[in-house]
Amino acid sequence: MKTRKLLMIPGPTPVARSIQDQMGRETVAFGDPAFVKDFKELIEDLKVMFRCSGEVFVLAGTGTMGMETAIANVTKRGDNVLIVSHGFFGDRFIDLCTRKGLNVDVLSSEWGEIVPVDKIREKLKEKHYAAMTVTHVDTSTGVCAPVAEIGEMMKEFPETIYIVDGVCATAGEVEYIDDMGIDILFTGSQKAFGVAPGLTMLWVSNKAMERRKSLGTIPEFYIDFEKWLPIMHDPAKYFGTPAVNLVWALKEAVRLIKEEGLENRYARHKKYARIMQSALEALGFKILAKEGHRAVTLSNLVYPEGTDDAKFRGLLAEEGIMVAGGLGAYAGKMFRLGHMGNIDKHDLVSVIATIERAAYRAGMNVELGKGVAIVQKGLVE
Ligand code: PMP
Secondary structure: OOOOOEEOOOOOOOOOHHHHHHHOOOOOOOOOHHHHHHHHHHHHHHHHHOOOOOEEEEEEOOHHHHHHHHHHOOOOOOOEEEEEEOOHHHHHHHHHHHHOOOEEEEEEOOOOOOOOHHHHHHHHHHOOOOEEEEEOEEOOOOEEOOHHHHHHHHHHOOOOEEEEEOOOOEOOEOOOHHHHOOOEEEEEOOOOOOOOOOEEEEEEOHHHHHHHHHOOOOOOOOOOHHHHHHHHHOOOOOOOOOOHHHHHHHHHHHHHHHHHOHHHHHHHHHHHHHHHHHHHHHOOOEEOOOOOOEOOOEEEEEOOOOOOHHHHHHHHHHHOEEOEEOOHHHOOOEEEEEOOOOOOHHHHHHHHHHHHHHHHHOOOOOOOOHHHHHHHHHHHO
């Protein structure tokens, strides 16, 4: 019999049945009154849940489009941008901004560590930056940036738009836009929301909307906030065809989040992450992110000396779990395990047990049941 495959890469994440059902619905006209009502409610829910007194945009496109949209709407050619990078996805902003003719300064950390907030403050004092980017969870390192603390510090620099990449964080890591002083937060549908890939959502402060206005006409067309704003206020209007079924799928994901409670969801992510991380450490894997800034949405696990990455991940797939490989200097030395979105206790027990079987078969020195016991204890405590 074929073994069921659990999708435990850091996005796309498992898509719950009720969300899949929304994607299977018969597509309607984007002007259909029932759809317009659904879209409107979705935007309102996203605003309220994440405490955003500004605007919310739900657009067809991936997380990378969210990055580009954020930058395009608050900067103009020749502006200075500060990029705080904790890995591969932080670095993605460098090329993106350079191509737009922005002057880029980068503050990078060693992989697994963070750039200290004081260091960011010192850099911001050097010159006027139109915007600053911080990746909440860099998927390449599993490092979680102290976005609230940075937001507090940003009060000293009101001229700089604070952009947070929440692609691997939003709906898993604690995030509230107004409370944290974030000007633009964006994410993708395929991560902690547990929807299929294809949507990017942005939360934009009034300050960032004012900045957009001050720029006049921008070179970008599809990703211009001013083109989409009338539609986000009244989805009966047209600018570009909305991804009807994905919008429904996201609405169902939001319904599930409301049913669970966002605070409970944050707590579940934290609890599950810490349980999994201690079980995986007990099996001999090393967590790349240093203690104190470990993400709750995924874990990046460095192999014990001598482990063959291709063999281990091959066996893991055979045993029924898909994980991702390491990026950059960690390719072949690490695997990345997502534990975000709509996953439950059954998934956790099954994932750790499967990792044990694969590690055992790969010749690692693991005691079968050791990780499972830690997860079981963690779940009943
Ligand atoms: N930022 C982060 C932190 C990500 O993890 C990813 C995707 N892994 C992206 C941006 C890019 O998103 P997408 O692949 O949806 O374009």
